[in-house]
Amino acid sequence: xxxxxxxxxxVSGLRMRYGANDVLHGVEFEAYRGEVVCLLxxxxxxxxxxxxxxxxxxxxxxxxxxxxxxxPAQGGEDWRARLGVVLQSWRDHGKWHVRELLxxxxxxxxxxxxxxxxxxxxxxxxxxxxxxxxxxxxxxxxLSGGQRRRLDVAIGIVGRPELLFLDEPTAGFDPEARREFxxxxxxxxxxxxxxxxxxxxxxxxxxxxxDRILILNGGRIVADGSADALSRQIAGEAEVRWTLDGQRFxxxxxxxxKYVHDLFKQHGEAVADLEVRRASLEDTYMTLVHRxxxxxxxxxxxxxxxxx
Amino acid sequence: MNAKTxxxxxxxxxxxxxxxxTWTNREDAVGQVIFxxxxxxxxxxxxxxxxxxxxxxxxxATVPGVLGAGIVFTGLTGAASYLVIDREDGTLxxxxxxxxxxxxYLVGKTTTLSLGQVASLLVVLIPCLFLYPSLAPNGLWSYLxxxxxxxxxxxxxxxxxxxxxxxxxxxxxxxxxxxLGAISGIFYPVIxxxxxxxxxxxxxxxxxLGLGMRSALLPDSAIVAEIGRSWRTVPTLAVLVAWAVxxxxxxxxxxxxxxxxxxxxxxxxxxEKAMQRVG
Numbered sequence: 001x002x003x004x005x006x007x008x009x010x011v012s013g014l015r016m017r018y019g020a021n022d023v024l025h026g027v028e029f030e031a032y033r034g035e036v037v038c039l040l041x042x043x044x045x046x047x048x049x050x051x052x053x054x055x056x057x058x059x060x061x062x063x064x065x066x067x068x069x070x071x072p073a074q075g076g077e078d079w080r081a082r083l084g085v086v087l088q089s090w091r092d093h094g095k096w097h098v099r100e101l102l103x104x105x106x107x108x109x110x111x112x113x114x115x116x117x118x119x120x121x122x123x124x125x126x127x128x129x130x131x132x133x134x135x136x137x138x139x140x141x142x143l144s145g146g147q148r149r150r151l152d153v154a155i156g157i158v159g160r161p162e163l164l165f166l167d168e169p170t171a172g173f174d175p176e177a178r179r180e181f182x183x184x185x186x187x188x189x190x191x192x193x194x195x196x197x198x199x200x201x202x203x204x205x206x207x208x209x210x211d212r213i214l215i216l217n218g219g220r221i222v223a224d225g226s227a228d229a230l231s232r233q234i235a236g237e238a239e240v241r242w243t244l245d246g247q248r249f250x251x252x253x254x255x256x257x258k259y260v261h262d263l264f265k266q267h268g269e270a271v272a273d274l275e276v277r278r279a280s281l282e283d284t285y286m287t288l289v290h291r292x293x294x295x296x297x298x299x300x301x302x303x304x305x306x307x308x
Numbered sequence: 309m310n311a312k313t314x315x316x317x318x319x320x321x322x323x324x325x326x327x328x329x330t331w332t333n334r335e336d337a338v339g340q341v342i343f344x345x346x347x348x349x350x351x352x353x354x355x356x357x358x359x360x361x362x363x364x365x366x367x368x369a370t371v372p373g374v375l376g377a378g379i380v381f382t383g384l385t386g387a388a389s390y391l392v393i394d395r396e397d398g399t400l401x402x403x404x405x406x407x408x409x410x411x412x413y414l415v416g417k418t419t420t421l422s423l424g425q426v427a428s429l430l431v432v433l434i435p436c437l438f439l440y441p442s443l444a445p446n447g448l449w450s451y452l453x454x455x456x457x458x459x460x461x462x463x464x465x466x467x468x469x470x471x472x473x474x475x476x477x478x479x480x481x482x483x484x485x486x487x488l489g490a491i492s493g494i495f496y497p498v499i500x501x502x503x504x505x506x507x508x509x510x511x512x513x514x515x516x517l518g519l520g521m522r523s524a525l526l527p528d529s530a531i532v533a534e535i536g537r538s539w540r541t542v543p544t545l546a547v548l549v550a551w552a553v554x555x556x557x558x559x560x561x562x563x564x565x566x567x568x569x570x571x572x573x574x575x576x577x578x579x580e581k582a583m584q585r586v587g
Contacts, residue, residue, distance in 0.1 A: 048573050057404070057571035077311060081407035089576040092399035095329045104325070107318045108406045111311035159407070167572060 006069075008033050008163050008195040009054060014063035016049050016219075023049050025219040026063070031212075033162075034193040036185065038200060038210035042289055045216045047199045048167070054197070055085055055165055068163055081112040081119075084161030084194075086152050088168050094141030098132055098151060099123055101140065102158055109159035120158045129187075130154045131180055145172040153181070157188065164188065166198035170205060178205070185209055207281045215285065217292040223284075231279045241275040248273075315408035316415050323419020330424060344431045347374050351436060359497060359533045368440035369530055372521030373494040375429055379458065380514045382425050383465025384472065390417055391473030391566075396582060398575045400567065410567055414470075422462055429458065445527045453524035457517060464513045464548040467555025474559075474566035494518055497533035506535060516547045 009031040016024040024046045031037045041047050052058035053065060056072035056079075065072055070079045093101050106120030113119040127136050130150040135143060143151065149172060156164060166185075170178045182205070188194040189211075200206055206213055207227045215223040215230075223230055238256040242249050244267060253259045256276045263271055279287075330336045351374065354367035394400045394413075403409035437443055444450035491505050492498070492514040498506055509515040522530065523539035531537050 052571045052573065055405075055571075057401075077407040080405070081311075083405075085405040085572075087398070087401070087572040087575070089572060089579050090398040090402065091579070092394070092397045092402050094397070095333055096325070100325065104318060104322060105402075105406055105409075107321075108311075108315055108408055108412060111314045112407065155402070 006033075007031060007066075008035075008068055009037075009197065010064070010066045011050075011054070012064045014050070014053065014065060015061045016046070016053065016058075017061040023219050024060075027216070027219070027221055029214055029221055029224060031195055031197055033195055034189055035211045036189050036196045036198070036209050038198050038206040038213050039216055040200070040203070040206055040213060040285060041216035046219045047216055050216065051165055051167065051197070051199060055083070056080070078112070081109055081159055082162045084156040084159060084164040086156035086164070086166045086169055088171060090148075090152055094139070096140050097137055098140060098143070099127060099136040102126060102151075102154055105155055106158045112159070117160055119160050121160055123158075126154050126158060129184060131177070146174060146177045149173065150177065150181070153184070157194075160192065161194060163195045163197070166196060168200055169198060170200070170202065182208055203281045203285055213281070215288055217289055220292075222288055222292050227281045227284075228278070231281060231284045237279060239275075239277040241273070241277070242271050243273045244270055311408055312411065315412040319412035319415025320419055322412060322416030323423065326416060326420040327423040327427075330420070331427070340428065340431070344428065347378075347432055348435055350374075352439065355439065359530060360500065362529060362532055364527075364530050364533075365440060365442070368436075368442055369497070369522070369526060369533065370494070371432070371436045371440065371443060372525040373492075373518040374432060375454075375525075376457070376461070376517035376519070376521040377492065377494045377514055378428055378432065379425060379461035379517050380465055382421060382428055383462060384469040386421050386424065387417065387466050387469025388473035388476065390421075391470060392476060392478065395566070395570065396575070396578045401570045401572065401575050404567055404570055414563070418466060421466060425458065425462060442527065443525045450524050454521065457520035457524055460520070460545070460548045460552070461513070461517045463552035464517070464555065465551075467559040468513075468551060469555075471555060471558040471562045474562040492518060499533060499535055510535075510547075513548055513551045516544045520544045520548070 007030040009029075011030070012028050014024055014027040015022065027046070027050055029037075039047050039050065049058065053060045054067050054072055056067075056075045059073055067075070068079065068082055072079075096104075103123040106123060109119040124133075124136070127133055130153055132147060132150055132154070135147055140148070140151065149169065153166070153169060156166070169185075170181055173181060185196060185198075186209075189196055196209075198209065210227065212225065213223070213227055213230060214221050225233070237252045237254050240251045240253060240256055240259055240263075242263065251259065260274065260276065263274075330340065351367050351370055354370055355365060357366035358364060359366050359369050391400075400410075400413065403413035406412070444454075446453075491501065491509045492512065494514070498509060498515065501509070519534065519540065522534070523541065523544070531539065534540070
């Protein structure tokens with residue numbers, strides 16, 4: 001399934017220049033079929049530019065880009081039919097009704113239906129999948145922010161895309177809607193083998209959803225790996241907490257396993273309430289972004305991630 | 309089914325749905341009705357005045373001019389402001405993200421605007437026919453002529469409107485078109501205006517659509533109020549076709565250029581600006 005010879009997305013040496021200003025300095029990454037890849041980074045890091053180039057909405061300055069085997073700059077309507085795009089700022093079709101719009105947009109995908117991938121997705125089934133059944137006949141402009149976003153997600157997947165772009169998909173969701181949305185993303189990637197590329201500012205969401213996390217900073221990918229791998233390699237230190245004879249202890253170490261082993265060897269069963277905490281993705285992220293901002297050390301992240 | 313055919317069909321369906329919306333949404337429907345009532349009110353109060361030099365009712369003579377101007381308002385301003393608004397709220401980007409969505413979008417908008425033209429024309433014309441029985445003296449022939457002018461009017465205004473809409477960034481810029489109404493002899497015979505104003509008016513489709521409508525709906529005796537005392541059928545055709553050709557040549561190029569520039573960040577940027585305008 002994750003055939004390294006045939007990635008859904010392959011980007012190498014991607015550069016983007018606006019006037020005299022370089023926004024992307026040679027971005028490199030790949031995403032495989034069925035993989036959920038999360039693009040993280042501070043505002044202005046180049047996330048949106050990168051995604052828009054992949055979506056075929058923006059022309060790049062230099063570099064190689066292949067999306068589902070096609071250069072997005074040359075992607076035709078057949079290629080477009082295999083993609084789903086969910087953006088943040090859509091306020092369109094306010095006078096349409098939820099079901100009416102989904103059924104309408106679905107019709108454009110019908111000619112691209114195949115026996116293994118029937119297109120479009122049935123409107124009622126899809127509305128149920130994003131939890132909008134009771135709003136199916138409402139006018140779109142009367143939906144709440146979270147409901148509107150779920151509709152946007154539904155429209156994004158109505159053509160059963162092979163590759164789905166999600167731009168901060170859960171901004172404005174309540175916790176329950178967020179949980180349901182995460183389940184939907186898992187179903188898409190597990191059951192339909194959809195490749196998903198998402199951006200978010202919610203690190204907790206990235207950790208829950210992503211098979212792999214890319215951190216973009218200053219127009220470069222500064223880290224590439226699973227949340228666990230990144231926190232092990234980059235933030236490094238784990239926190240060990242325990243109590244001994246009713247007294248609490250905390251110790252930070254890069255070799256938590258060895259430390260705990262030594263602890264037991266020394267005190268045996270007297271050690272109680274033992275906890276080992278890895279650095280969170282947030283710690284990792286902050287470390288990386290600060291390192292990059294300190295300047296000159298951006299390559300370090302790449303080396304460490306590469307050594308994985 | 310071929311993907312392009314599917315998109316054209318979806319576009320037609322879309323056009324009908326959005327046309328219905330303009331009559332089922334309260335704000336849109338109220339706008340349409342107020343527009344029609346204003347025109348009808350003006351025409352009604354002119355019923356006792358006569359066209360200078362004739363015994364012909366000025367009110368009746370104004371009806372065709374209003375219909376002609378209506379075609380320009382709906383066609384040109386309608387097409388232009390749809391594009392501006394649809395760019396701002398992301399409708400166009402949605403179309404771009406859908407396979408053959410742009411084709412469906414254009415077919416849809418053309419359908420909506422054409423149906424809108426017919427509807428708003430009928431809303432004004434039908435009450436006027438009761439008010440002024442002297443209109444459409446040649447019966448079926450008058451209506452066929454009217455239909456001809458309408459179709460020509462669509463071609464002369466929609467593509468230019470689309471071209472304009474892909475260039476301007478705010479729907480308010482289309483306000484200029486209202487000025488055209490003042491010089492195009494809509495509410496008063498154009499020969500009463502200074503010659504240089506007449507010359508300017510004759511460059512634009514609004515004057516010619518008014519003239520075409522008058523030739524369809526007025527008796528030949530009303531000809532005395534026209535430039536050169538003629539309906540000038542051939543020049544009418546020539547000017548309107550010329551505008552259609554210009555529009556059809558410009559619109560695809562400008563629409564493509566505009567569509568190419570659409571992306572998530574350009575929509576977000578416009579939203580920010582719109583928020584600032586409101587705030």
